[in-house]
Structures are given as C-alpha cells and as structure tokens.
Amino acid sequence: MIVPMEHLLILATLLFALGLGCVLVRRNLIMILIGVEIMINSVGLVLVGASAFWQQVDGQIMVLILMAITAAEVAIGLALVVYLHQQKKSIDVGIFDEMRG
Amino acid sequence: MIATLMFYLLGAVALGATVMAIIQRNPVYAVIYLVKSIFSLALIFYLLGAPLIAALQVIIYAGAIMVLFLFVVMMLEVTPTNAATRTAPGWFHWGPVLLLALTLVVLTLMLIGLDPASAEGVPRWHASPRDFGYALFKEYALAVKIISFQLSFAAVGAFHVGTTERRRARQEDVS
Amino acid sequence: MDILLTLILLLPLAGGVINACFGNRMPRPAPVFIASGAVIGSFLACLGSFTVAAGEGYRLVLFTWLKSGDFQADIGLLYDPLAAIMALMVTGVASLIHLYAAGYMEDDPDQVRFFALLNLFVFAMLTIVLADNLLLLFLGWEGVGFCSYGLIGFWYRKTENADAGRKAFIVTRTGDLFFTVALLWLFAIFGTVSIEGINAGVADLDLTTATVISLLLLFGACGKSAQVPLMSWLPDAMAGPTPVSALIHAATMVTAGVYLLCRLFPLVSLSPLALAVIALIGIATAFYAATCALAQNEIKRVLAYSTMSQVGYMFLAVGLGSVSAAMFHLLTHAFFKALLFMTAGCLINLAGHENDIRRMGGMRQRSPLVFWLFIAGLLCLAGAPLTSGFFSKDLILATAFAHGDPFHLGLYGLGVATAALTSLYCFRLAYLVFAGDFRGEELPHEPNSLMLWPLYPLAIIGLGAGLLNLPHLFAGGSWLSGWLDRSQDVLHLSLNTEYLLIAAAVAVFVLGWLVAGLRYRKYTEHQPSLVSRFLLSGWRVDNVFDVLLVQPFRNIGRFCSQGVEIGLIEGILNGAARGCTDLGSRLRGFADGKVSAYLQGLVWGFVLIIGWFLLRALI
Amino acid sequence: MATDFPLLSLLLFTPLAGALLCLVAGTVNTSNVRWVALVTAGAVLILSLVLCLIQTPTAGWLLYEDYSWIEAFGIRYTLGLDGLSSILILLTAFLQVLAVLVSWQQKRAPAIFFALLLILETAAIGVLLALDMILFYLFWELLLIPMFFLIGVWGYQRRFYAAVKFFLFTLIGSLCLLLAVISLYLLHGDQTGTYTFALEALKQTELSATQELVFFLCFMAAFVVKVPLFPFHSWLPDAHAEGPAAGSVDLAGLLLKTGVYGMIRFAFPLFPDAARNAMPILALLALVGLFYAAWVAFQQIDIKRIVAYSSISHMGFVILGLAAWNQTAWEGSVLLMVNHAVTTAGLFAVVAMIQQRTGTRNLDQLGGLWKSHPNMSAFFLLFCMASLGLPGLANFAGEILILIGVFAVKPLWAIVAVAGVLFSAVYTLRLVQETLWGNNCEPHDKQDLVSREWIILIPLAVLVVLLGCYPQPVLDLLREPVSSLLMSGGLP
C-alpha cells in the first residue's frame, strides 16, 4: 500500500459525504443523479483500496460490476428525467409533490 | 514516496473538483468538474494497483456515463437562463478549472514516467489484466451474464420510458 | 284440603292470568265474571278450609322454588290462625270490592286490564298472607307493589296518575330494601327463610342482632304501610280508581306491614327497643296523618290520611306487644275503610265526578242511602261508641295504658289526642259533604245497583265487627285473642280504670264532633291559613324529600352521565383517539411529497444507526 | 355418556354450514335465506335442548372430543360439554332463533346478514365448548367479526364509531389474553417439556405470585371488557344504540355471557390465588358499576341506551356474585346471566318494534303507547318488570341467590347491592313511564303485534315467567359444574 488504509478511507468518505450532500441539497434531478455518481465513485475507491489491502482481485471486479450497474441505472434514470421533463417541463424535484401525506 | 505524495495530491484534486461540481448552478459545468474528479480517481486506482479499472473508469465513467449526462442536459436545455450566468465567465470561474486541469495533466505525465513495479513504496501486488480476466470470466462469469441481462433490460426500460405518446399510439394502431 | 288451600291462591292467579292473556278476546262481561268468580271462589275456599288453621296450623309445600347450596325456598303455605283470619278478610273484602268494581268500571274500555291486575293483586296479597317462608312472602310483597303501581296509574293517559303510581312503587321499594336485608340476614343466621323456622329459633338470638333485624323489618313494613317516614306515597295513590283505593290502599296492602310484624312477632318481640320504636313510629304516623287529614280538600285524600293514621294505631298495637289488638284493628279497619272508600266513590259519582269536598255539600239530598252508609263508616272511623272502630281502638289505647310506665302513658295520651283529631276530621268531612247545599255545578251521575249492594254487608260487618274481640266488660270472650292463641293480649284491668278509659274515648269522640259541628256546620269560603296550607301539603314532606333525596339523586345521575360518562370516560377515550390521530397526522406530515425531505429522513436514519452503534460501543 | 359420534362438533358446525348455505342460497333467491337461517338455528336449538335433557347432573364432562390439530404449536381441538356450557349453549341457540326472527324483514343483503348471525352462533358455541386455550381464543375473536359487521353495516348513524369502538375495546382485551396465554404456554412447556394449550394441563403450571397476578390481569382484561365491568363499559351503550335489533339481542344475550363464562371457566381456575386476592377489587368495581350504570341509565333519553346501561348494571350484579366465591352466589350469577339474557333480549326485541312503529327511540318523543299498542306494551311492561327484579319473574331468582351468597361472605357488599335493586327500579320505571304511559305520541303505524312478533315474544315471556318461578332445572344442571369449578379454584 502506498498510503495507510485509513487515509484512503477518509478520502472515500469525504467523497461519499460530498455526493450525499449534493443529493440532499440540490433540487435539480440531474444534479441529484450526479451526486449519486460521486457517491459510487467513492465506493470504487474503497473497493480498489481494499482490493489492494487484501491483495485480492475480487474488489476490482466488484468495481467493474458497479460501473455496469451504474451505467444501467443512469440510463434508466436519465430516460426518466427526459420523460418527466416532457410531462412537467421541469426537472426540479420540488414540484413533484402531487402525492403526499 | 512519490506515489504517496501523488495520492494526496490526486485526492485533493478529486475533492476540489467534486466540491466545484456540486456547487455549480449549471449542470454542464458540474459534469465537466465531475469528469475531472473521475480522472483523478482513475489515477489513484492506477496507483493502487488497478490499471485496468483505472482505464475502465476513464472509458466508462468519463467516456460513457458523463457524456450521457451531458447529452441529456443539453437536450433538455436545463441550463440556468438568467443573465448573470449567461455572461462570459470571468477568472473567478476559469481559475479553479484551469488550476485543477493543470495539476491533473502534470500528475498524469508523472505517472506515465513512473514504473509502478520499480517505484519506491508502490506495492508489488497489482492486478494484471490476466488475473483480472481470469477471475472475471471464471469465478464471476455468472455475474457477467447477469450484468449483460441487466444492461439489455436497462436499454429496454429506457426505451419504454422514453417512448413518446405519439409513437405509442402508432404502436397501438398496429396491435 | 290441600286442593282447597291451593285454590285460595290459584284461583285469583288463574283469573288474573286468563284475563291478562285472553281477556281482550272474550266478550265483554266475561272477564268481569272470571275475575269476580275467581275471588269469590277463593273466599269460599278460605271459608271451607278455615277450621284447618286452628291451633298449630297447616303446612303445605307445593314445589321447591329455589334451591342452591344451603339455600332453599319452597312455594309453601303456612295456614295458621293468623293467616286464616287475614286470608278470610282479604278474600272477603276483595270479593265485595270486585263486585263493586264490576259496577264502577262498567263503562271503562280498559276494564280487562283492571280486573286482571286486581286479581293478580289478590293473588299477591294472599301470597303474603299464606307464605310459609320469607322469600315467598317477598314475592307477594313485591307483587302487591307492582299491582298497586299498575292500578294507581290505571288511567295512564294523565301523567300525574302514572307519576303517582311510580312514586308509590319506588317509595315502597325503598322499604323493601330493608326487608331484603333483613331476609338475607335472617338466612345468614338461621340457615333458613321459613317463618316457622325463624320463629322457632329466635330464642338464641342476641339482643343487638334481634333489634337491628327487627328495625329492618319495621322499615320494610313502613314502606308498604305508609308509615313515617315512607308515607308520602299514599295520598298520591288516590289517583287510582276508587275500588283500588278501597282494596289496596285501605283494606289490604297497607296493612301488610302490620301483618308482617305480627307474623314475625316472636322475633320482633325479643327486643324492647325495637318494640318501642315500632310504637313510636305508629303513634307518630297516627298523629301526623290525623293532622294532615284535617286540612285535606279531596274526599279520598282525607280517607287516605285517615288510613295512614289508623295503620299507625295498628303499629302502635304491635309496638305495645299486642298482636290481637293490632289484628283486631286491622280487621275492623279493613271493613269500615273499604266501606268508606266505596261510598266515597258513589259520592264522587253523585257529585258529578267531583273530588273536592269544598265543591260538594248537600249530598244527603242527592242520595240518603249513600249518606247513611257513609255515616256508618265514619262513625266506625271516628270511634263512636259500640261501633267496631270503638272497640278495636279502645283495646289499643287500653293496652298502652295498661303498661303503666310513663313512656306508654305518653303514648296513650297521644293516642287519645289523635282519636280526638280523628273524630274532628271525620265530622268535618261529614259536615262539608252532606250539610248545606250542593256547591258544585255538575249533574249527578247515579251509581248503579251493583255499586251499592256490596256496601250493605260491609256496613253491617263494619259496625258489628267489634264482636270479633268483644272485651269481657261488654260480655265478650275476646274470641280473636283466643283464636290467635294470644291470651296474654287480653287485658285484665280494674273495672274503674276501664270505665275511665271508655269515658275518655267517648269524651274525645264527642269533643271532636262538637268542634267540627261548630266549625263546619256552615261552609264558608275563606283563604286557607298558613297552618292549613302546611297541613294540606302533608307537612311539606314531599318538598323535604325532594330536596334531600330526589334532587341529589338527579344531580348524581347528571354528574355520572355528563361528568363521568361523557366527560371523563369518553373524554379519556376520545383524548386517546385524538392523540393517536394527531400523532398520525404529524407523522404523516413528514411525508410531504418532497423527495429532498424524504432523503433527509434517510440520512437521519443513518445517523440514528451510527449513533446506536456508537452508543453500544461506548456503554 | 361416551359416544364416538362427534356430537359437539356437529353442534358447533351446524350454524356454520347454515351460514354457507345462506350465502349460496342468497345468490339464487334472497327471500329463502331467512328460512335457511331459521331452520338452521332451529336445528341447533333442538340439538342443544336434547343435549340439556339427556344429561344427568353429574360432575365431569358429559361429552368430550379431542383431536390433534396443529402439532407444531401443540394446539389441539378439544371440546367438552358440562352442565354450565350446555345451559349457556341452550340459551345461545334459543336467542339465535329469536335473532333470526327479529330480523325477519331484513332488506339489506339478507344473505350476508343471516350468514353473519349464524357465524356468530358458531363462535359463541365454540367459546362455550373449547377447552384448548387457542381454540377458545379463536372462537373468542371470531365473535368479533360478525358482530362488527352487524353493527358497522346494518347499524344506525354512528355505526362506524360504535363498531370500531366495540372492536377496539374487545380486541385490546383479547390481545392481552393472547399474550398471557402464549407466555403461560411457554412457561408450562419449559417446566414440563410438553408444550400444550390444554386447559387442564395449564392448570398444573407452577407460577410465582407475581406471574400469577400478571397472567390473571391479562386474562381478566379480555373478560372484563366483554362483560363489561365498569369502567370498561363505554363500548356497550354505543354498540347497542347503533346496532340493529338482532345485534343487540346477540350482544346482550351471547357476547356478554362469554365474558363471565371465560372468568369462571378459565381465569379463576387457572389462577386461583390471584383471583381470590383480586376479588375485593372486582366486587368494588361491580358495585360501583351497579350504581353508576343505574345513574347514567336514569339520565339517558334513548331507550336502547337505557337498556344497555341496565345490562351493565345487571352484569355488575353477576360479577359481584362471582366475587363472593361460593356455590350459591355462583349459581345465582349464572342464573342471573341466563335470566338477564332472556329479559334483555325481550326488551331489545320490543324496542325494535317500538322503533319500527314510531320511528324513534327518543323518550321525549314517545309516550302513551299502551293506548295504541296494548299487547306490545304489555310485553314491554313484563320485561321491564323482570328487569327491575320483580320476584316471580326471571331476574329476581338470580339476584336473590347472589345476594344470599354474597351476604354469607361480605354482608356489606350485599347490603349495598340491595340498594342497587332500588336504583334499577328508578330508571326502569322511568322507561316504562315515558314510553307506555302519558299521552304524547302518535305512532305512524297503529298495527299492534303481528303474528311473527307474537312468535318472538311469547317464548320470551314464557321463559321470563318460568325462570322466575321454577328455575330449579337450571340450578340442578349448574350444581356439579359450579362446585367442581369452585373446587379447582379452592373453596374458601
């Protein structure tokens, strides 16, 4: 390992927190999805770090799986964004509160 | 030692780029910043002995997913339209971008000149593409299959969700 | 013999049930025949079986009513001298009253109900009389209460009548509470409720218990017999049809209390204190009722108060320890009071359904026959010499005098004073009703013959019933005392004393007459004085009860239903329900439809879990 | 009498079969449904009558059935019939026939209505027969559903409120019961190694005083609510007032009884010591309820609510009898329960008729009904008199036995209770007064009783008189079961 695992984890956690913050603070649907991407990136960082730590290849494979899954999710998500935009002419999540209670 | 230093530098770049991505009002800028963050993470991956993942990170994330984002952002024209942001961005805007970009380029160049196998402090272990492929298609073959299904269904789903009413009506007439 | 005895009870019951169930489906006179026939049959059965009762009496158990654990109560009859003479009186008077009622109620559309209830009443009364155990007695006791309730409120379309019935029922039931407690207590002590069993076992009873039980019985009797303090229902009960007043509220039911005390006399007589209280209540009632009778304006109310007063005398007699005196007065009173009531019914008819004696007057001209019958009754009531009332009342007063101690002498004095008052209100009534000219406007409504002729035998018996227990002074043999096996009740006073007592009695009778004659010979319209208003309202007892009992009852009721039920219990329940829904709404408010809020919830949950881990790690 | 024929199961499931038949028949022709219901209810009545008649008053189970049911939990299908249950079953069957007759004119969804009535009957019989705690609980809860629908669907304006209140109240109690049963079961299983819900086995469980008290309270929570004892009675007036006539008949006649039955069959024998200690509290609540309900009844203006509160008052009496814990009082309690069921059923039946004719149950708007409907009024008067405890009519017999039993133990309780009898007279007479007497009501329907109503009221009236004058057959049947239950609870 080039750095202590802790430092790596701190970096990942910071990234994760930033992504979560983005998800929480932004109301633009696309920005929320971007926030999720940031979070998943940080996951990749942890996995690669752990993979190096345990000297196993499994973690890296998990990163690959994660990428593929994310790609699929983003595809659907963005399609939905387009669909929502068609309907409401907006991608501000705040206006989608027809159902509540 | 260099690798360690690079890790911290790259981490700082990634964090900075991410922060910038988050605070952007304009999603286009955000995507660009994010690409920067992804690049730096890819470099860290490389440092951590995952060259293949580093490459894939750039190719898939930056190359596919972020482009998709950009595409949608452009298509929906969701960029803010108020006057303040439409004016040509000044140094306040360009400064961080350039700085980060510059750092990245320097670091990349340094990495190219660095042999991970011989550099001091870099672990001897790294996942060679052969190991990787072996594990992927042997142990995790099932996962690959599932992912392939998953991606195809994502396509179907995206297609279904994205289909416009007009096209659907045409479909209905056929059935 | 068993059959005859059973018939005494069964006939009125059958008559009542048949009338109640099928009366309305039968042609018109049939229910009357059934009812009267049943009672007369019962009377004949009494007569036929009278001799069996002599001595120890006759026991008959029909079937077991209730048996559980140690408790057993039978439907059983105890036909002893006391019961026999009482049953004879009840059935006899009831027969005559039924006949009278046949005339009186001729045109009433609800005749059937009337006769059904009347028959049931006779049945219940006979059950009291004949029951061999207290529980069965209690059945009759409550039964007469119910029938009286139904009959007082017979003309239910007027709410006052129904109210009067209800009042009678509830007040008498208040007395019944004490009776019930006495019953329970007696069972707890003796392990039986049989009257014979209780009377046989009283010897071992300690004094306090005996006193308390006797007092409980006394209060029970007070309720039924309209004695102080449970007397206020009787005047109101006059709302019922006149035959009812005659039968229930003069001859039979109100004397049930006296009968009860006589029936359990071995128990009651154990405690001198209880006897004294009985005597006191008796004389107090007698005096109270006599004063009230003085001021009444309705003919039946006068008679009602007089009944109360006379029953007070009977209580006094029991309190003095003389069962035969009590029974003697009970019998004579039954006859002449029934006579009085029924005649009063005729008078009311004659006055054109007018109750108020201030609007009568000159009734003698309307029907001399009725006048004489009524006077016969009044003389008995007032204690005119040689009438039955004279003898029976005199016996009681003499017994009181014979005790000799100051307490009893005081009782005697009050008794004599009451006798004077009795005479006074009797003649006041006579003068107001018969003297002068008719003051009302209504045309007379002639009583039919069926209403008149049962009065003759009653008048004769009423006047002559003194023979039943004629003291030796008048060459009598005190037959009743003998029959009841109460030779100790026969007085042995010196001749002088006896003459003195008789003289006193005659004197007060005459005194009353004279005063009444002076005061009421000529009717003058005048504003009632404060005193007479006080007396008219029965010493304002109703108001007192209203304030002391009825209002608190209502208020507690309101407190329970408004305060506790709706306020407290419902309040707590609704509060809990509202708390739940409020909490629900608040929780629901978290789901405000905004994704960002939801995401915050998610993060808070994450923080919660991490916090929980930390907490566990730290502790 | 040991027969292999599952007579008890037959008794238990005949109404259920009838209910299914009703539903099936309802799809063809709705007017036939009531006949199906009547015939079924009649058959059950005959069967239960036979069961009552064939038994001799001996101790032990007259009939007993025991099959394996759910092995995994040790739940068995155990039924047993003794004098106590047979009396109450007979009562149930009788009242159910009346309930069917009372709702003869049911227009809304008669098939479901009658099916629910019959399901209710199955549940009630099941409660009275079950000897396995879970089987008992099953039927206990099953009572709720039909009743809930009867009130909630066929009731009056505030039916949802009333139905939910009923449901919630009883469910809270039952769930406490369930918890107690489960933990008792585990405790017993841990002690002996056999996990079973059989009543007889559970009686052997060794319990500490605290455990016993907690279990007892949980059991009582279920039963006390159902009885209902003050202050847990709040659901009853609403349920009565908003429920249909048949619902009220069943509520008063069936449901309330199951509570008392549960106490004497399960709660007391299982936890005798705790029960004995709790008796003064129970008696206190019973006495308070007795007066309180009478007072509240006095203030009501809805006839049904008056009758409902009178039920609470009378059930207070019943509980007081149980609290005395001796033979006479217990026999009196059960007898009063039966009598009260009959009387109250009669009252509710007549009230339904009154409402049908006048369109109101408000005392202020009623009055003088004797004039227009003498026969109906006569029955009403009879039931009212029975209700206020006139000797010779039904309720008195039970009340006096209770009083005697109680007086032997705690004279003060009895004396206070006697006063309660007066209170019942006060509100009952007010009820009679303002409906039958007076002159201020013009009913739109002048029809006095029709033949169907005669058929309903005559048996009730006959029973009211019969139970008042000759309750001995009932008492004979009760003697042995009651004394053995008292034994198992430990006689004082």
Add this chain to the structure above:
Amino acid sequence: MTLESLHSLLPQILLALGSTAILLGGAWVPNRRLWLIVGMLVAVAAALVATFVEPAQIDILGLYTASAYARFCTVFWSLTVAATLLISCRYADLYRFGGGEYTSLMLFAAAGMSLLSAATSFVGLFLGLEVLTLALYVLIAFRHGDSRGAEAGMKYLVFGAVATAFLAFGIALIYAATGTFNLEAAAAGLQTEEGLRPLGLAGWALLLVAIGFKISLVPFHLWTPDVYQGAPAPVSGLLATAAKGAVLAAFLPLLMMTGEGIADIRSVLWLLAIVTMLVGSFAALPQTNIKRMLAYSSVVHMGYLLIALIVAGDAGSQALLFYLVVYTLATFGAFGIVTTFADENGELQDYEDLRGLASLYPRRSAMLSVFLLSLTGIPPLAGFFAKFGLFEAAFRGGYAELAVIGVFASIISVYYYLRPIIALYSPESAVICRDVAARGETLVLVGCSLLILALGVYPAPLLSLVELVIP
C-alpha cells in the same frame, strides 16, 4: 461456470430467458394477452422446476445457493409474479400496456428476487437487488402519461439510486474490513476483535440503510406511500410483497448466526422494529387512500417481520416465513382488489370512492374484508396464526417487549383496516359503474382468500413446509 451450476440455476435461467424471449416476441407479435399468459406460464414453470428438479449442486460459484430455502423462495416469488401477471390482464388492456415489455420486466424482476434470496455473497446480493430494482424503476412508471406514475417512478429512482450507493459503500467497507464478499464469512469476520471491526460496523450501518429503504423501515419509509399510490396497482402489489420479502429472505440466513457482530446488528434491528411498528401504525391512521394505507400497513408488517428476523433461530425463521407467506397473500390480494376496481377514469383509491361498493360487488368486497382482517390478525384467518407464531417466537426468544409493542400496533391497526371495510359496506353507494372483474383476477383473488381461510383454520401444512425449508 459449469453445466452443473447452470442446471442448479435452472429456474432463474428459465425466468431470464423467458423474459428475453417474450421481449423479443412482443416486438413481433403485439398481442398483449398472449404474452401475459405466456409470461405467467413461464413463471409457473420456473416454480415447478424449482420445486421438482433437484439441483445438481447446492453452492453455485460462491455467489448463490440452491438450498431448499432458496428454492422455496424462488417458488414463492415466481408464483407471486405469475399471479401479478394474471391479475394484470385486464389492467394492462385498460391502460394499453406493452404486453411484451411489461411481462418481460416482471419476469426479470422475478429472476432478480429469486437470485436475491438465494445469494450467499454480497456480489450476488448486490446483483440480485439491482436486477430487481432496475425492473421496478420501469414498472412503477409503466403507465404512460400518468403524472402520478411518473412522480412515483422518480421518487423510487432517486431513493433507489441513493440506496444503491449506500449499499455499495456498505459492501465495500465490509469487504475492506473482512476481505471477503461471502455473506457468512463476512459476518463471521466481523466477530473477531480487530481494529477493522468499526469499519465493518459502519459498513453494516450503511447496508442497513439500504435494506431499510428496500423493505421500507422507518425512517427510510417515506417514499413508500407515494410510490405505492402512484404505481400501477399490480406493481404496487408486487412491491409490497415479493420485492420486500425477497430482501428479508436474503438476510434471514445471516441472522441465523450467533455472535457479537450479529448481536450488534440485532440490536439495531430491535430499535428499527420498534420505531417501524409504532410510526407506521400511527402514520397509517389518518390515511384516506387505500393504497397509501396499505403502504403504511406494509411498513408496519415489515416491523413485525423484523421481530422474527431478530429472534431468528428455528422459531423465528419459521415464524418469519409463515408470516411472509400469509402477509403476501393478504396484501397482494388487497392490491388485487384495487386492480379489479380500476377503470378508464383511474384506480379506485379514496375511501370516498369505495363507499357502498359492497352492494354492487359483494364478492370482491367480502374478499377485501378477508384480506384486511387477515392483516389485522383476526382468527380464523391466516393472519392470526401468523401473528400468533410471531409473538410466540418473540416470547421464546426473550423479546417479550417486541411482542407487546407488536400487539399494541395491531390494536391501532384495527382502526385503519376497518375504515375501508366500513366504507365498502356503507349503505349509500357511490354512483360509479365499474367493470366486472376479469376471470383471471377472480381466480387469483379467490385463490388468495381461500388460502387465507384454509391456513387460518388449518395452518399445519404450511407450518411443516416452512419447517422443512428453513436454513
């Protein structure tokens, strides 16, 4: 990847391939009914295969297992999906669903669920969950032009994506702490007293957030009512039952283990169970929309199921599976009834719309009552024995407090379950003429209610089956 492992995964493969085939076929032959029926047959076939074909090997590449337990889950989820497809026939016609796409996505979701509950490794778990979630994203927003459906899809997407991120981060942390993706080994690795243990616990916390989202535990439940309300009724039915059950089932084997690490997780679950039961119950009280009410009800029931999960052991898992089956029958049935009441104007959701429907549709109303009462736990419906088993297990496991809170929650539940029933049976009828129920719908609903009744009277068969398969 050997033939044996393929053979062992036959049901899942059948589902996935069938789904693909139908997708392709649907593009050529646009016959909606046909594909729905075919899809249903495929699902049933998968169930049959899972039942009767003995797997060649139990452990499949270290990702999945083919144990009796996993097969039981496969059977159950497949059948649920089959029922969903059957019940969707009329509904799909009504809203002109693309038959091929809808069916294939459903089958794909079934494959995901079955993989999920068969997972033995975090990789397998993650994949299964993502397959399921992805299919659901589309299915929830399947109704075109329906703004509520779109909103529901969006909410689910955002939540799902965030949850995926949490899940992935959690898995990554656990991997970092233990060095393995294998579920049991990972959990076992946690128990050792190492410096990395806090890392693992943090990973579990993240993981629990993701699970909490999937099975909508409080406070991760907020999306639930909105999504259920907006999604097509059959999809809501699937969401509330199989989609949650699969997640729970996946974690059951894990909780069967003992040890300190698991104890920590148990304690969190304990807390979550309490909060979930209480908050869910209270939040359900003021609901006036049946789908939202059912959503909250599902939240509460997940709280109940957590009790069983916490107790684990034989008693707990038996109770859990039994409860899950019974709960699925009832909830699915209730959503099924909502499905049958849908027409061109939309679904019947508000209680106001339900008023008086019983007089028009006595059978469906009766069935809805049966379902809701079973959820309440009233005998003689299956819900009673389910709750009974649960509370018994809780007592046995020494979690009496959970049982008591569960009882409290079921008391509150009475109110919200009874409200729609009373609305149905109120005399005044909402004057809406609804379509008659299709044959398929009737079949499914009658089947559900009969099963509920039968299990309520005689639960022994299911109990012994469950006993047979518990891990």
